[in-house]
Amino acid sequence: MVFIRYMTARLVLPALFCVLLTSGPAYSEGPLDEGMGLLNNKCADCHDLKGPAAATLEDFLSRKGPDLFYAGVKYRKEWLSQWLVSPKRIRPAGFRYSENIKRVSGEDDMVDLGALKPHMALSREMAKLAAATLMSFKANEELVKKNALTDAPADAFMGELNFDKFSGCLACHEIEPEYGGVSGPEVYTISERLQPDFIYSYLKSPQSFDPKTFMPDKELSENFLQILTKFMLTLEEDEEDDEGEGE
Amino acid sequence: MTLINRSVAGALLFSAAFIFLTSLSAYGVDAKLIYRTYCTQCHGLDGSGKGVNTESMSVQPRDHTDPKGMSAISDAQLRKAIAKGGLSVSKSVLMPPWGATFNDEELDALVSYLRELCKCSE
Incomplete structure (x- = not known):
């Protein structure tokens, strides 16, 4: 009996203590908490993780990257976790084109390549965690029409x-x-990047998601919304072009 | 004489304050910043129609610095083109409707800014 007490005090309790320490209270509430820590640390300086969208032009212009507080209704998880490992520019003139263009006398304005900033890359493990956490951000879900696309096939020509x-x-x-x-x-x-229902819903009313966006509301008919969304979903990237990185 | 001077100065001051306040209510929005944010992608940083997007456009954007062309368009037409798009004034579909983006005050301020750019009136 004394031996058992001794063993409990000298071996089992310290071992239990070590397990508690290594499992750690920081991770006890699940991986999403860990993911939030990662997002707050790496992403929050440039992206809005909480919402709401910018209501004034000044606020809109102060944002350095896309709002992420509705990432879970917008992006495809697989794409997010891959892109974050090797970011590739999606907007040729950067997130705010107006800050990245320059005048050329007598010619069209040009993208000022020197003004474009690359997006940070994450390790595979961090990217996976970030993507999983971002997919839990479901703001604006009510703005996204479920199963928006009809069964009619895409018409490439139209x-x-x-x-x-x-x-x-x-x-x-x-x-x-x-x-x-x-x-x-x-x-x-x-x-590859976006969920079909989001594309349809954003085309229908960009300002519902981002009142100050420079994507205009083209007042598209239901027929045009269907044609355009389906057409864009048929497009694929040419593998030849995989240079550059960033937002 | 002093009384007259004072009255004139008072009236001038009142007028200046009135003009300042009314211009704030109409143009409290920064039309130049709005133009830079939304319009320069097609109409160019200097408003001459040479925006960064124009290379692949089948119809070239209007030169807002052209006094002759711009003075031929009324303020009402300019406002309509911005709010409802090019098609609403029998022009190109490439000019989108911005009615969901700008409020009335911003539309008025933009029309005034276009008149500054072209250095012309309707």
Whole structure:
């Protein structure tokens, strides 16, 4: 009996103490808490993790990266965790094009490549944790129409015609590398990056998600919303172009 | 004489304050910043229509610094083109409607700013 007490005091209790220490109270509430710590540490300086969206132009312009407080209804988890490991620029003129362009006498304005800042990269483990945590951010869920797309197949010809001519999306968005406007995000990688229901809902009313965004509300009809969303989802990136990194 | 001078000075001061306050209510918004944020992507940093997006555009954006072209457009037409898009004034679809983005005050301020850019009136 004395031996058992001795063993308990000298071996079992310290061992138990060590286990408690290594499991740690910081991780006791689950991996999302750990993920929040990571996001607060690495991402919060440039991204809004809590919302709401900017209500004034000054607030809008003070944000250095996309709002992430509704990341869970916007992004695809697999893409997030891969992109965070090797970030590649999505907007050719950066997150705020107006801060990254320069005048060229007699010519069109140009992207000031020197002004573009790269996005930090995370380790595979950190990226996985960040992506899992971001996917739990479900603000604006009520703005996203569930199963928004009909069963009618995408029409590539009508889709491109609509994107380019009828709705004028090409003015600001690249439909393939180096073809299209540069102030908005490229759309040829949209199927990898974003959830279809979000694309549809954002096209329908960008200002519902971000009142000050420089993506205008094109007042698209239901037919155009279906055509455009499905068309963009059929686009794929040309593997030749994989240079550059950042937002 | 002194009384007259004082009255004139008072009236001038009152007028200046009135003009300042009314211009604030109409243009309290920073039209130049709005233009830079939303319009320069197509119309260019200097408003000449040479924006960073224009290379792939089938119809080139309007030169806002062209006094002749701009003076041919009324303030009402400019406002309509901004709020409801190019198609609403029989122009290109590439000019999108910004009615969901700008409020009435911002639209008025933008029209006034366009008149500054073109150094012209309707």
